[in-house]
Amino acid sequence: xxxxxxxKAIGDESRRKIIEMLKDGEMPASSIFDxxxxxAPTISRHLSVLKEAGLVTTRRNGVFIYYALEKEALNQLxxxxxxxxxxxxxxxxxxxxxxxxxxxxxxxxxxFDKFQSEF
Amino acid sequence: xxxxxxxKAIGDESRRKIIEMLKDGEMPASSIFDxxxxxAPTISRHLSVLKEAGLVTTRRNGVFIYYALEKEALNQLxxxxxxxxxxxxxxxxxxxxxxxxxxxxxxxxxxFDKFQSEF
DNA sequence: TAATAAATTAGCTCAAAAGCTAAACATAAT
DNA sequence: ATTATGTTTAGCTTTTGAGCTAATTTATTA
Numbered sequence: 058x059x060x061x062x063x064x065k066a067i068g069d070e071s072r073r074k075i076i077e078m079l080k081d082g083e084m085p086a087s088s089i090f091d092x093x094x095x096x097a098p099t100i101s102r103h104l105s106v107l108k109e110a111g112l113v114t115t116r117r118n119g120v121f122i123y124y125a126l127e128k129e130a131l132n133q134l135x136x137x138x139x140x141x142x143x144x145x146x147x148x149x150x151x152x153x154x155x156x157x158x159x160x161x162x163x164x165x166x167x168x169f170d171k172f173q174s175e176f
Numbered sequence: 177x178x179x180x181x182x183x184k185a186i187g188d189e190s191r192r193k194i195i196e197m198l199k200d201g202e203m204p205a206s207s208i209f210d211x212x213x214x215x216a217p218t219i220s221r222h223l224s225v226l227k228e229a230g231l232v233t234t235r236r237n238g239v240f241i242y243y244a245l246e247k248e249a250l251n252q253l254x255x256x257x258x259x260x261x262x263x264x265x266x267x268x269x270x271x272x273x274x275x276x277x278x279x280x281x282x283x284x285x286x287x288f289d290k291f292q293s294e295f
Numbered sequence: 296t297a298a299t300a301a302a303t304t305a306g307c308t309c310a311a312a313a314g315c316t317a318a319a320c321a322t323a324a325t
Numbered sequence: 326a327t328t329a330t331g332t333t334t335a336g337c338t339t340t341t342g343a344g345c346t347a348a349t350t351t352a353t354t355a
């Protein structure tokens with residue numbers, strides 16, 4: 058559950074894909090395997106890296122092992138990341154739709170921007 | 177500036193440390209080197225990885241090359257991360273201090289929680 | 296109890312990445 | 326012009342990590 062392990066785990070495309078797959082709920086290992094062209098042991102190894110990082114947990118049901126995303130671990134990354142993001146954009150709300158064409162172009166630089174002052 | 181390059185870049189401790197060092201403003205390469213026990217070329221290479229990922233930019237002033245954090249690039253990671261975080265905690269505000277002992281323990285699971293409905 | 300299926304572990308190869316020293320490059324100062 | 330300083334590039338070694346197949350483990354079913 059260290060930032061080291063978490064950020065390393067996320068630095069691999071297959072592992073990011075697994076995390077995305079588990080976003081809406083648990084899934085047995087075999088269903089995860091199916092989504093890849095890699096051999097099962099390769100993905101099994103990725104799963105164990107995710108588990109060691111605390112990013113997933115497992116439960117066994119009969120012969121199946123269900124993997125679930127441990128969103129708490131992702132919070133660690135968010136917590137590291139948040140203070141590094143760009144400062145709040147002074148214009149929080151975009152101009153109303155009808156006036157958009159004439160309104161100055163204001164780029165919302167960061168999805169968390171409008172919340173930063175509350176953080 | 178791909179999520180692939182950004183997340184790989186962040187998966188190294190020295191590079192995360194560099195990012196943190198640049199949080200409050202630019203810094204010449206030599207000042208960055210000084211903060212590490214590694215040889216200068218090693219850190220120089222880390223800087224180039226960060227640059228290739230779009231996480232830093234450089235400007236030269238005389239013999240010095242200043243590195244600056246490109247916070248925009250960090251947004252890409254935040255944007256990937258955000259939808260994966262735990263759902264909003266229904267109790268946004270903790271109980272007032274005097275009542276904390278008696279109030280039910282509510283764990284704020286995610287620093288972005290209270291903003292999610294606005295996102 | 297043997298066979299089957301899900302999943303992991305073992306053991307290997309290969310590529311990527313981190314580290315080093317030495318050399319080269321770029322600018323400034325003497 | 327030469328020297329000095331900041332920084333990167335070249336070239337190398339070593340470690341780490343991703344991928345594979347084969348073997349093993351665990352649990353179910355015939």
